Amino acid sequence: MxxxxxxxxxxxxxxxxxxxxxxxxxxxxxxxxxxxxxxGVQEIVLVLPADQFDTWQALCAQFSVDIPHRLVxxxxxxxxxxxxxxxxxxxxxxxxxxxxxxxxPLVSRTVVERTYAAAATHAAAAAAVMPKDSxxxxxxxxxxxxxxxxxxxxxxxxxxxIDLLRRAYAMPELASFTDDATVVDDLCRVQLVDGDYRxxxxxxxxxxxxxxxxLGGLAG
Numbered sequence: 001m002x003x004x005x006x007x008x009x010x011x012x013x014x015x016x017x018x019x020x021x022x023x024x025x026x027x028x029x030x031x032x033x034x035x036x037x038x039x040g041v042q043e044i045v046l047v048l049p050a051d052q053f054d055t056w057q058a059l060c061a062q063f064s065v066d067i068p069h070r071l072v073x074x075x076x077x078x079x080x081x082x083x084x085x086x087x088x089x090x091x092x093x094x095x096x097x098x099x100x101x102x103x104x105p106l107v108s109r110t111v112v113e114r115t116y117a118a119a120a121t122h123a124a125a126a127a128a129v130m131p132k133d134s135x136x137x138x139x140x141x142x143x144x145x146x147x148x149x150x151x152x153x154x155x156x157x158x159x160x161x162i163d164l165l166r167r168a169y170a171m172p173e174l175a176s177f178t179d180d181a182t183v184v185d186d187l188c189r190v191q192l193v194d195g196d197y198r199x200x201x202x203x204x205x206x207x208x209x210x211x212x213x214x215l216g217g218l219a220g
Contacts, residue, residue: 044067
């Protein structure tokens with residue numbers, strides 16, 4: 001679980017993962033989703049910038065967080081943070097690992113299970129949804145309409161055989177890496193599974209308002 005964001009686009013006084021959502025930190029809601037017993041997750045690794053450790057530990061004390069998880073220091077980029085989190089799982093020679101954004105607190109158990117099931121069969125899987133709006137591609141000549149039925153908006157979790165992800169992250173970082181699926185693309189075809197429009201990434205103040213409204217009605 002990677003959570004290295006700041007509050008810049010939120011216009012907030014703290015990193016977005018620590019903002020309160022229905023009275024509790026966003027990150028705590030996300031942590032709970034993966035701690036559901038029905039999922040059977042063996043270990044949760046939380047990757048944070050080193051200078052956020054104290055804040056998170058204080059929040060854990062304040063909100064009596066008793067969900068077992070391991071803290072790992074993140075890197076300068078998301079790629080570096082995922083690589084650091086993966087290194088912390090060296091005791092697992094095989095199995096499946098899901099990478100999830102710490103600021104996607106509304107992910108449902110169903111979506112998580114879909115990615116694990118698909119990764120068990122295809123080695124690499126990611127949640128995604130079709131764009132709701134019309135999409136156009138910009139170029140120096142103007143813009144052109146795109147067939148949105150052939151486009152997908154990527155979400156997390158993105159789940160992989162752990163050895164596959166290790167091999168992918170052993171390669172140098174490229175500017176074209178936007179998520180874990182793009183890191184793995186050269187080694188394995190990534191199977192897309194149905195995500196959920198409610199599985200939003202909290203980035204702006206509007207996202208937080210929507211999450212507040214959706215949280216109460218979220219089910220598996």
